[in-house]
Amino acid sequence: MSHLSTHVLDTATGRPASGVTVTLEGRGGVLARGSTDADGRITDLGPDRLDPATYRLRFDTGQYAAETGTDGFFPEVVVAFVVRDTDHLHVPLLLSPFGYSTYRGS
Structure with missing residues (x-):
């Protein structure tokens, strides 16, 4: 299991957002890339372990x-x-056409 997972929910439709490209970035650049599945999830984004540091998830919401x-x-x-x-990190994204929200999930 990777250290990080994510989930994208389209709150305008009340359905998972499938096919969203998500990129994990660290100090050295791109670490991993994936697309959400039919349930809006990526369960194995990145390595088994991330070193303590600041990272970014880049969601291609325009696509x-x-x-x-x-x-x-x-x-x-x-x-x-x-x-x-x-600890395993789960970073969900709640998405609508004119807003978004995120939180540390479980």
């Missing part, structure tokens, strides 16, 4: 909006977060 015919305001969402320990 998702174009593929779903949505006129979205945010072409991408970047979520910066800090890894402090070896």
Whole structure:
């Protein structure tokens, strides 16, 4: 199991957002890239262990909006977060055409 997972929910439709490209970035650049599955999840994004540091998840929401015919305001969402320990991290994204929210999940 990777140290990090994510989940994208399209709150405008109340459904998972499948096919969203997500990139994990660290100090050295791109560490991993994946796309959300039919349930809107990526369960194995990145390595088994991330060193303590600040990382970013870059969600290609513009691609998702174009593929779903949505006129979205945010072409991408970047979520910066800090890894402090070896606990599994889950970073969900709740997405709508004109807003988004995120939190540390479980």
